[in-house]
Amino acid sequence: MAKIYFIDVTNRDGVQTAKLGLSKLEKTLINIYLNEMGVFQSEFGFPTTRHESLYLQANLELAQMGVLQPIRLGGWIRATARDVETAFNLAPDIRHLNLSISTSAQMISSKFRGRKQEDDIVKMMIEAVEAAKSHGAETIGANAEDASRTDLSFLIKFGLAAREHGADRLRYCDTLGYDNPFTIYKTVKKLAESVGMPIELHCHNDLGMAVANSIAGAKGAIDGGQDAYINTTINGIGERAGNADLLAVVLAVAKSKNLAGEYQLERPIDLSQAWKIANFASYAFGVPIPVNQPGVGANAFAHASGIHADGVLKDPSNYELYGFSELGRGEPELVETGREICTGQYSGISGFRHVINEIMGEAAVSFASADEAQEILELVRYANVEAQKPLTGDELVFIVKYPEIAKKLLTLRPLDY
Numbered sequence: 308m309a310k311i312y313f314i315d316v317t318n319r320d321g322v323q324t325a326k327l328g329l330s331k332l333e334k335t336l337i338n339i340y341l342n343e344m345g346v347f348q349s350e351f352g353f354p355t356t357r358h359e360s361l362y363l364q365a366n367l368e369l370a371q372m373g374v375l376q377p378i379r380l381g382g383w384i385r386a387t388a389r390d391v392e393t394a395f396n397l398a399p400d401i402r403h404l405n406l407s408i409s410t411s412a413q414m415i416s417s418k419f420r421g422r423k424q425e426d427d428i429v430k431m432m433i434e435a436v437e438a439a440k441s442h443g444a445e446t447i448g449a450n451a452e453d454a455s456r457t458d459l460s461f462l463i464k465f466g467l468a469a470r471e472h473g474a475d476r477l478r479y480c481d482t483l484g485y486d487n488p489f490t491i492y493k494t495v496k497k498l499a500e501s502v503g504m505p506i507e508l509h510c511h512n513d514l515g516m517a518v519a520n521s522i523a524g525a526k527g528a529i530d531g532g533q534d535a536y537i538n539t540t541i542n543g544i545g546e547r548a549g550n551a552d553l554l555a556v557v558l559a560v561a562k563s564k565n566l567a568g569e570y571q572l573e574r575p576i577d578l579s580q581a582w583k584i585a586n587f588a589s590y591a592f593g594v595p596i597p598v599n600q601p602g603v604g605a606n607a608f609a610h611a612s613g614i615h616a617d618g619v620l621k622d623p624s625n626y627e628l629y630g631f632s633e634l635g636r637g638e639p640e641l642v643e644t645g646r647e648i649c650t651g652q653y654s655g656i657s658g659f660r661h662v663i664n665e666i667m668g669e670a671a672v673s674f675a676s677a678d679e680a681q682e683i684l685e686l687v688r689y690a691n692v693e694a695q696k697p698l699t700g701d702e703l704v705f706i707v708k709y710p711e712i713a714k715k716l717l718t719l720r721p722l723d724y
């Protein structure tokens with residue numbers, strides 16, 4: 308039977324959200340957490356964007372070092388041969404790409420202003436796929452932007468052409484969140500049957516249905532005989548009303564009526580990482596988790612009313628579909644209420660040593676020399692300049708463990724082409 312894969316796009320769609328962003332170190336930590344959780348692929352950034360280059364290279368290096376394994380790191384670019392060239396210039400080791408182009412009549416006519424017709428769109432995609440292949444891309448996703456408003460027969464033609472020239476998946480983008488579970492199921496099933504390659508579901512939440520649509524679309528792909536790749540973001544952060552929330556989609560596949568146990572995941576997802584990854588993303592983006600967020604909201608396991616409290620005390624299954632400990636929550640969290648030593652962009656060596664010892668405890672590093680300690684501190688200061696808020700323990704430990712990689716992540720060289 309066909310399988311469900313997860314491609315998280317927090318580091319691409321999430322960071323392109325208006326008013327939000329992540330430092331390169333935060334993006335790297337997210338890749339590490341996604342890998343620990345068992346997510347198949349992280350769409351880790353923009354290979355044609357210059358300020359991403361060193362971050363992308365550093366993360367590809369982490370993959371080579373085995374730190375970011377087995378997760379796949381995929382870049383997102385426009386589907387033009389020129390962007391493919393630029394991508395391989397700036398990130399020569401990149402091996403997985405999603406190539407994106409608008410396919411709806413609305414966007415073709417109003418974005419290209421009459422300069423492109425449907426045939427030109429297919430041609431551009433083919434040229435981009437071939438260019439990516441010739442540069443050594445191992446997997447290619449062809450993205451149909453605004454697929455849900457695209458004429459289905461053209462979408463099939465587009466998908467077939469992409470497949471014929473070497474694309475591995477077709478990304479069905481419900482760019483405006485226009486679909487509903489009934490329409491996306493039907494469309495994607497037909498698409499899977501007609502195009503004969505795996506389908507990616509990329510759903511937005513403008514009508515509050517991103518998670519439901521992702522599940523219905525995945526069922527459509529699988530019923531059409533193809534693997535389904537669901538695009539998610541952590542906490543659903545994404546443009547406008549956001550994307551499909553990673554945890555909610557995983558829970559829907561694993562726990563919902565008639566779906567639980569029905570579909571095979573490509574690899575197991577470790578739900579016990581959910582609490583950590585959701586809270587890190589919330590801190591890094593500076594966006595609080597809503598109290599009613601599935602699984603990780605403050606109220607997700609809270610009960611007050613008499614009947615509910617009594618019922619859940621007798622047996623949690625009365626009012627809880629899954630347990631909080633499954634999601635990695637329930638551990639007490641220490642919040643310092645007295646004196647606190649933090650690291651910052653103006654930290655000194657003694658405060659820094661104190662913080663590292665607090666975080667790492669027994670495992671604390673003894674720096675080989677004062678110079679080495681000073682160098683790590685310098686990196687920590689730079690990381691603080693970029694983040695503009697205290698680093699998390701995992702970020703500090705990352706810098707201590709991988710100073711050379713951290714140096715790359717923290718290097719910005721504007722106009723130094």
Ligand SMILES: [Zn+2]
Pocket residue numbers: 320482509511546
């Ligand atoms: Zn999107």
